[in-house]
Amino acid sequence: MTDKMKHIVLASRPDGAPTAENFRLEEAAVPTPGEGEVLVRVHYMSLDPYMRGRMDDAKSYAAPVPIGGTMEGGSVGEVITSNSPDFKPGDFVFGGFGWATHGVQPAKMLRKVDPAKAPITTSLGVLGMPGFTGWHGLMEYGRPKSGETLVVAAATGPVGSMVGQIAKSLGLRVVGIAGGAEKCATAKEHFGFDECIDHRAYKDAKSLRAALKEACPKGIDIYFENVGGKVLEAVIPMMNPHGRIPICGMIAWYNAGGLGADAAEEALTAPKLWRTILVNFLSVNGFIISNHWGNFPTFVKEIAPKVADGSIAVQEDITEGLENAPQAFMDLLTGGNHGKAIVKVF
């Protein structure tokens, strides 16, 4: 009798915000690893905003998840069977096992995770893809300088909190934007931001901008873009000459497919935006972290000790059970999570 595993497939494509009907929990046989492959039992699975993009059938940096296909994602788990000399049963590894309890991957696609050095959940957040995204985007495209002002939204998320903490350690004034008073308190007290603005307290970009002006009396030198929408519209006219805008995401627009009519009406028109980029000599760079893994060892070498000694703070939001992943994901897209969204699978 074959062992069974569970996984969550894309049942249908969402029209706007995903709903429970877009997902379906299924059972399958646990796959058998081939030559050079490894079977892993997933302990923790990551939920990330980019997954929303994979649910659409639009051209993006990655192919969409097919209808009936397992939702994509990264997880950390324990090796059960290994047909590779690089891993043995009991090793912990990070890999792209999707929304599933088990998975098989070629050994060369896996990264070893040492549970003695840090809790394995950190491989999904502060020491994983989101933390690396924040660090790399800030250092490579943000080019931070002491005394400058940085703004980042989703300030308590795993990307924003990394960006803010690194910038703060480099002597920048760091202003976060987050949804709700509790998250703003976390940004300041837990992550050490100078200020944090609750975007829910401002009905439009104009009033949000007024609040930002108080928090950023010398304007904005770096806007780390991970949300788009109202925040972007508020920030653009405040950019200082020679400002930098690394772009790693636009969660505010994801549910509109990035193209919705409402979003378009709210946003700055392109001529205004383009003119600001020109007259303020801005540097705007889109990037996806998967093109930059070569830099990952440098990141871990620099940041892992700071996580270990507590100088980089961590916040995780762990949901129990694979079957609860869809709801946790829907919450993530509307800012319902507090810190890195993780699902405890085993």
Add this chain to the structure above:
Amino acid sequence: MTDKMKHIVLASRPDGAPTAENFRLEEAAVPTPGEGEVLVRVHYMSLDPYMRGRMDDAKSYAAPVPIGGTMEGGSVGEVITSNSPDFKPGDFVFGGFGWATHGVQPAKMLRKVDPAKAPITTSLGVLGMPGFTGWHGLMEYGRPKSGETLVVAAATGPVGSMVGQIAKSLGLRVVGIAGGAEKCATAKEHFGFDECIDHRAYKDAKSLRAALKEACPKGIDIYFENVGGKVLEAVIPMMNPHGRIPICGMIAWYNAGGLGADAAEEALTAPKLWRTILVNFLSVNGFIISNHWGNFPTFVKEIAPKVADGSIAVQEDITEGLENAPQAFMDLLTGGNHGKAIVKVF
């Protein structure tokens, strides 16, 4: 009796496209140079799109010309009186004398021009600010690589023709956009572009894009942005991953102050634009050449020999008489010029 000079002042601010009423020709006494200053009689004056911006009272990189103030601009002329050891009467110099027959400037603000090396008019175009803008923007922000495809509008202008010729010499496929069949023929036959598209033959961004797709079968790696408007809208969705967009101007939007409602309606909405920057990992950089004069000697060293030996082609459009500068400038803004717009003042 004091000698008289002529100059053109800003009589009123334009509402949309400038008209003759926005300018006024005046007489004044020829100024006397102070200590360290030089009096110059202007021979040739440059007309450039950026001057349109100076006529508005909007925040930009430079202060607006005040009402009643002399229109700003660069000119090349002959030293009449010098109170500096660096220049002597008869020397030719480039400086910011505005729309005027004579001007006084501190010696340190002037650049010597050698009439034996190249016609002095080239100091206004191919070997001056526009040529330097094209070269620097392409090399610094465009990062051209052999085999890539570059698109530049205003292809026969002094910026676009420099960009195209340099890119071509580096092994790129070079596609120009210009207004009218005659300019397109010039781009291909005189400047050596691979293709040139007449934007006047296409009523909207969509049809222009279809033509661009034929001319750029492998997509666009570098879009050198100097016009904005319909061309930008056509190009954005065609950008290849890791594409680069240096922005030095947006002439299509200048008469709308960059902010006109019509321009906004025509343009891509910001979410679409922003999403494209993200998912294609684009690098978008606004710049103004006046921040980069330190690189000018390198430019001259590299490009002057190519102008001298004809491997960089030149086209100049010379209008006779300072009094005709306003009409020549209005023509420039609607693409009526053929090559670098210059006014012969003396």
